[in-house]
Amino acid sequence: MIRIGVMGCGVVADYGHIPAILQTPGLKLEAIFDPDPKRLQMESSKFGVEKAFTNQEAFLDSGLDAVLVSSPAPFHKDNVLAAADRKLQILCEKPLAMEDHQAEEMIRYCEKAGVMLCVGFVYRFSRVAQQLKSWVQEEVVGDIRSVRLVYDWDLHGEWEQDEKGKWIKAPRYTGRMDEGGPMVDCGVHQIDLARWWLGQEVVDYHAQAAWVGEYEAPDHVYLHLNHAGGAHTMVEMSFSYGHTARDVTPMFTYDLIGSGGYLRYNRDGYILDAHAGDRTIRVPGTSEKDFPAMHAAFAEVLRKGEPGDFPQGRDGLIATKIARDATNEVIASRKKLLQKA
Numbered sequence: 001m002i003r004i005g006v007m008g009c010g011v012v013a014d015y016g017h018i019p020a021i022l023q024t025p026g027l028k029l030e031a032i033f034d035p036d037p038k039r040l041q042m043e044s045s046k047f048g049v050e051k052a053f054t055n056q057e058a059f060l061d062s063g064l065d066a067v068l069v070s071s072p073a074p075f076h077k078d079n080v081l082a083a084a085d086r087k088l089q090i091l092c093e094k095p096l097a098m099e100d101h102q103a104e105e106m107i108r109y110c111e112k113a114g115v116m117l118c119v120g121f122v123y124r125f126s127r128v129a130q131q132l133k134s135w136v137q138e139e140v141v142g143d144i145r146s147v148r149l150v151y152d153w154d155l156h157g158e159w160e161q162d163e164k165g166k167w168i169k170a171p172r173y174t175g176r177m178d179e180g181g182p183m184v185d186c187g188v189h190q191i192d193l194a195r196w197w198l199g200q201e202v203v204d205y206h207a208q209a210a211w212v213g214e215y216e217a218p219d220h221v222y223l224h225l226n227h228a229g230g231a232h233t234m235v236e237m238s239f240s241y242g243h244t245a246r247d248v249t250p251m252f253t254y255d256l257i258g259s260g261g262y263l264r265y266n267r268d269g270y271i272l273d274a275h276a277g278d279r280t281i282r283v284p285g286t287s288e289k290d291f292p293a294m295h296a297a298f299a300e301v302l303r304k305g306e307p308g309d310f311p312q313g314r315d316g317l318i319a320t321k322i323a324r325d326a327t328n329e330v331i332a333s334r335k336k337l338l339q340k341a
């Protein structure tokens with residue numbers, strides 16, 4: 001059994017990572033760590049984890065082989081370096097770090113310590129993304145020239161309703177806008193998918209954006225990526241779509257247009273199909289994320305002691321750098337426009 005510990009037991013650990021680890025053959029959830037005692041207590045009793053720590057050092061000394069880092073982004077570097085010091089294998093949530101130089105330091109540090117730094121690009125592991133990868137590799141619709149990835153939802157909301165229906169401030173969501181907004185927080189998944197599906201690096205990029213709320217970062221971003229092989233990707237990411245509506249219908253689609261047809265996924269109805277000439281291949285679609293499949297793949301990485309196709313620190317750095325540069329570019333051009341006005 002590979003003993004894994006969780007660093008940061010908030011929302012994504014609760015609904016995604018911990019349940020997935022518990023159902024993965026070969027992985028044992030050995031210990032959890034969260035500096036917030038209330039949160040720690042809640043998670044340890046919910047999942048029946050006896051070894052629960054508010055102290056990072058005690059947690060790291062509790063007999064682990066690997067850690068999953070799911071703290072907020074500003075703490076990833078500290079968690080990763082401390083785990084690498086103990087020679088623990090690491091799976092870290094995105095965005096890898098707040099600044100590129102921090103991500104670079106994390107990668108170097110892990111290399112020097114001889115441990116793997118894997119990144120939790122969970123979208124890659126869904127059946128949808130895996131099927132699209134196979135279709136692209138098999139050239140079912142020829143050579144992919146254009147990729148359009150859209151994720152418009154309402155996370156931006158500054159407000160949420162409590163259990164009595166009263167509107168209250170939602171600091172967690174505000175925090176995620178403060179960490180760079182939708183492209184850095186979520187668009188990194190789409191940037192990673194485009195690089196991975198196409199097998200082509202991004203050679204240049206450019207963004208446009210709109211502000212719906214009054215944050216420094218834009219809450220609706222259009223990012224254009226040119227790939228080394230000549231393909232183009234457009235990522236549209238929004239936290240403000242329907243953010244004032246009670247009944248929000250997020251929009252989540254992938255379109256890949258090739259020289260001989262197109263591939264598409266629409267979460268609304270879980271439509272996943274390939275269209276080439278008079279041939280249509282339709283397979284059952286699923287959710288765009290798959291935490292159990294990611295942890296099963298991570299267990300395999302740990303068993304083999306080599307990363308294979310699992311996203312690595314460098315993938316995390318590249319996606320986050322593009323997302324952050326693009327976001328900074330649009331913030332700067334908006335400031336200029338506002339100064340002129």
Ligand SMILES: NC(=O)c1ccc[n+]([C@@H]2O[C@H](COP(=O)([O-])OP(=O)(O)OC[C@H]3O[C@@H](n4cnc5c(N)ncnc54)[C@H](O)[C@@H]3O)[C@@H](O)[C@H]2O)c1
Nearest residue numbers: 007008009010011012036039070071072073075093094095
């Ligand atoms: N891949 C995905 O689909 C996905 C979804 C949501 C969040 N995320 C990412 O996961 C991370 C966590 O997000 P969340 O929504 O669960 O946040 P959250 O705020 O709900 O939870 C974070 C937890 O980390 C704890 N924490 C604070 N400082 C810590 C430290 N120094 N060490 C360890 N734990 C610490 C907090 O007490 C909290 O319980 C972020 O990087 C976020 O971008 C990924």
